[in-house]
Amino acid sequence: MRAFISILSVLLCLQLNSFAQYPAPALIPQPVEMKTGKATDNFTIANQRTQVFISDSSLRPSAEFFINFVKKHYFLELTLTTLADANRKNVINLIQESPASMALAKTPDNPERYKLDVLNVAVTIRSPSPAGVFYGIQTLIQLLPPSAKPLPLQAKAVSITDYPRFAYRGMHLDVSRHFFNVDFVKKYIDYLAMHKLNYFHWHLTDDHGWRIEIKKYPRLTTVGAWRDGSIIGLYPGKGNDGIRHGGYYTQAEVKEVIKYAADRYITIIPEIEMPGHSMAVLAAYPELSTTPKLPKKVAETWGIFNKFNNVLLPSEQTFNFMEDVLTEVMALFPSPYIHIGGDECSKIWWKQSAFSQQLIKEKGLKDENGLQSYFIHRIEKFVNSKGKTIIGWDEILDGGLAPNAIVMSWRGEKGGIAAAKQKHKVIMTPENFMYFNHSQFLKEDSLTASRYVPLANVYNYEPVPAILTSAEAKYIWGAQGNLWTEYITNPANVEYMLFPRLDALSEVLWSPKSKRSFPDFQKRLKQQLRRYDFMGIRYSKKYAL
Template structure:
C-alpha cells in the first residue's frame, strides 16, 4: 500500500485483526494463499499485497464494466458491510477495470495486484468480467472491515469456447430465483452457457401465447412417480409450473449480465407427450394422451408424416426465437422410439414420398426440415447424438451424451461438437457410496472422476479436434425435486468440470485442486450453496498388494483429520486402530473406517464388505470389453471380493449394452472347485435386463472346457445371485458366459433399444 493515511490505515488494520502496530509501519501483509478455481492459465504470486478498505474506488468507464463492478460490490458487501464507489477515473487505492476489443480471444484478461492497487485488462467485456471473478477469489473468505489482496500477476484465457451447465425443469420445476442463482454460480466458475431444458414428456415449461393449452394442459401432470422407477409408486399429488415469456426475458437478461448464453431446448420429435396431451392430433394415434407421470421413454412422439406437426413447431419456435439471443436452439432429437412411426400410415406415406429407407432416415428428415426452418430465422441447431442416425443435418452441432463415439463421428464429419458423456458429465449420478446418499438415477461419478475427464478424444487428429468446442454437465431432475438437492448434486462437481474446461490441460492437478477447493467451498457457503462434502470424507481404494492378494488404501483430504478403522464390522471410534498403512484383505468380513476432526466424526464413514474366495486377485480375461459408461478401471474388479450394490452406483458393475458377456478366471493351479457364481441385475425400468442364460465351464488347460452349471431363470427384481454347487470338479480355468436379453420389448421403458446386461463378482469357491 502507499503511505497515504498511514495512521488511520494502521488503526483500521488493527481493528480488522490484520496486523499489530508497534511503532514500525508495515507496507505489506504476508503473502496470502491463492486458491482460484478454475486455475488460471498463468499465475505468479508476488511478495506484495494491496489493502482494500472503504476508501478504495472501482474505476469503470463503460456501462458493461459498471455492471461488473456492481456485481463485485455485491460480493464485497457480504464480507465487509459496504460497497466501493464506482468512478470514471483514479489511479491510487483503486481497482481499475479496462476493457479492450480483442475479438479473437474475447474471454481473456490480465490481472495484476500490488501495493498500489488492482488492474484488470479484459480483452472484451466478458474478459473483464472473468478478471473480476478471479479478483473475488483473491479476497479472504472471512468477514472484515478491510482486507489484504495478495499480490499476483495473472494472464488468463479459457481452453474451450463452450463451457456449460444444463438444467432439466420439465421433470421438476425450479423457480426463477433458483435459476438465477444457478446462473450466478455458473458464471462464478467462468462457465458461459446455460442449457435450459424446457419441454419433455412430464411437463411443458415455457409460455407460448399462440397455444394457451400448453400452459393449461401440458404444464401440469396429475401425479409424480415416487421412489425408483422399478417401484412403480406415485404420490397422487398434482404437479405443474411454467415460465411466462416475461420471466424468460428476465432470466435471459440476468444471464447476459453475467456473460452467460442461454440455450433453450424444445424437444422433438420424441419426448413430446406433454405437448400431445394438449394437441392429440399431432401424434400418430390421435390419443388420448396425458402428461407423463413416470420417468423413462414413451412410445408416443410427434407424427413425422403430419404437416400440422411442423406448422405447430414452427409457430412455437417463432415465439421462442425472439426470447433467446443465442445463435443456437437445442431441438433434442434423443430417445425417439420408432414403434408408432412403423405402424402410422402418414409416416409410412412420408417415407415413400421422400424415398426414405427406414424410420431412422425419417427422423433425419424431421430434424433436417426443422433445421432449415431455424436456419432461415438465423439460428443453428444443437441436438443430442441420436441426430447422427439416418444422416446428420448439414449445419447441426452434436451434443454427445451416449459416450464419446457420437462426438468422434460428428467431428470426423466436420461438425461442431459439445461433449457431455454420461460417464463423466451426468451429475444426476451418485457421487458417494455412502449409505445416506439420497436417491439418484444410477451410476457413480465422484469429483475426482469429473476432474479426470479429457474432452478431446484421442481418436481425433489435430484438425478434427478443433471441432470439439467444449463440454457441459447435465442435470436431469427425475429424482432431484428441490433446490437443496439440486445444489448438492451440482457442487463441487461443477467446480471440477469448470477447471477441466477453462484451465490448460498441463496445469491440472487433482491434489492441488483439492487444496484450493478447501478454501473455495467457503465461498459456496457464503452463497448459501448446499454443496456435497464427500470429497473430504474418508475414502478407500482396493488395490493389488503385490503378493497375489488385495489391500485397502484409506485416505482423507480433510486437513487435521485422523483415520481410524476396524475389521470386525464394529463402528470405528478414536479408540479403534489408527490408520498408518494399507489394510490387508485375508478373510470375509467388513472393513469400516472414519475420519475424525477434533475427536468428532466427519461425513460418511467408509465401509466395505469382502466375500473372500479363490478367485480374488487372479487374472481375468474378458472376451469383449464392457461399455465405456459402465466399465470399471480394471478387470480385477470382477474378482475383488466386492459384490456390486443394487443401485449400481459403486463402479463395481460391468455393463454390456446389447451384447453378451464372457470372462475367464485363471487360478494359480488345478484345484477342487465346489461352487461358482456371479451376480446380475434386473431393473427393467432402467433398461437393465437379466440374461437369457448363464453357463459356467471349467478347464484344466485353458483349451478344453466342460460345462458344469447352467441357469435360465432370473425372476427376482434387483440383484440376482447366480450360484452353482459342484461335486467332483477340478480345474484351473473357470469360464462364465452370459447371454444378453436382446431388444427391449414394446410397451416397456426403452422399447426397441438393446437391453443392458450387468455382471459383477465372479465367485469361485
C-alpha cells in the same frame, strides 16, 4: 483515456517487477499463469473509500457484480466511478483495452482473456472484452477471504494472465421433471458465472412438463405444464404420490432471466424437444400424435417406454405447429443456437402409423431413422432461415446429419467423434463423466439416478478424444455438464448434486490441460468449500472430511 491507460501500464510494470513465487492462492479454475506477491503487497478494500473505476460503460455489469458481492457478503459499500485519475489510490481499475494493446502485453489472441494485477495501491483488470473483465472479477473474488471477519478485507497480491481453453463451457438444467422458479434459476446462473462458464442449456420441455409460455398455443401451459403425480422413489417406483406438480415461465420472466444471464456473459440456449419426449405437447394437442383419437396425459413416470411415450407425427400440421412455437422461442432468445433435442424417439409409433409409413415411401427414405433425419432436416431448414443454428443430441446423426447442425454427444463419445470427422461442431457431454444427476458416492446421502459419477471422473475427463487428428480436434467446441431432475426435487438437492462437480467441470473447460492435477485440485478445493460455507451453498460434507 488513452493517456491514463498508458500511465497506468507504466506504473504497473514498475511495481510488478518485485513479484516472486510466494505461496499461491487456491484458485479454481487454475489460471494459465500466476505470480504471487508478499502479504505486504495485498490490496485492502476500505468501506466507501475504495472506488471501482470503469473505462467503458460496457464494464458496468462487471463492476456492479463485484460491488454487490462485497456488499452482500462483506457488508462494505464501494463506489463506482468513470473519472480517470492515474494518481488515485485504493482503486479497482476495470479497463477494456484494444486487442493490439493486449498483444503488446504478450497475452494470446483470445477474446475472453484478461490480465489481473493486485498491488497494495490498486487492482487492475484488463481485457479486450467485457466478458474477459468479468472473468477477472470472478478471480478477484477468490482472492478475498471466505469469511466476513477479520477486517480489514484484503485481496491477495498476484499478477495473473488467463484465458480459457475451450470456447464453449456449458452447464444444463432440466426444469421439466421438476420446476424451479425464476429466483433459483438466477441463482443457478450465478453459480455458472462464478466458475467462468458461458453457456446455460435450459431444458424447457419434455414428457413431464412444458415450461415456457407460447402465446399462440395456450394449452401448452394450461395443460402441458402440469402433471397429476410422480412415481415414488427410484424407477419403477413404489406407487405414485398423486401430487399435482408443474409451473411455467411467462415470456416476461424468460426475458428477465435472459437479461440476468447476459449481464454475466452467459448465453442461454433453450431446448424444445422433438420429435420424441413430447408427451406434454401431446397431452395438450393430441392431434399432433400418431394416435390422435386416444387421450394423452403428461408423463408421471421417468424414462422412455414405447407403450406410453408417443411421438410427434411428421405431418404438415405438426411442422406448422413446431414452426409457430420456434418462431416465438427464437424471438425471445438472442442466442444464435436453438437446441431441438432429437433423442430417444420411440420409433415404434412411426412403424405403427400408416401416415408415417406412407411418408417414408414418398420421400424415398430407408426406414424410421431416415424419417427422423427428415424431421430434423425440415426443422433445421426453418431455424436456419431465421438466422439460427440447431444443436441436437447425438441421435440426430441417425439417418444422416443435418447440414449445419451442432452435435451434443451424450451416449459416450462415438457420436461426437463421428460428427467431428464430418466437420461439425461438437459439444462433449458423455453420461459416464458429465451427468451430475448420478451419484457422487457409492453410498449416497439422497436418492439419485443409478450410475456412479464421482468427482475424480469429472475432473479427469478429457473432452478431445485422442483418436481425432489435430484438424478434426478443432471441431470439439467444448463440453457441458448435465443435471437431469427426475430425483432432484428442490434447490437444496440441486446444489448438493452440482457442487463440487461444477468446480471440476470449470477446470476441465478453462485451464490448460498441462496444468490439471487432481491431487492439487483437491487441495485447492478445501478453500473453495470454505467459500461455499460462507456463501450458504449446500454440498456433501463428505468432501470436507
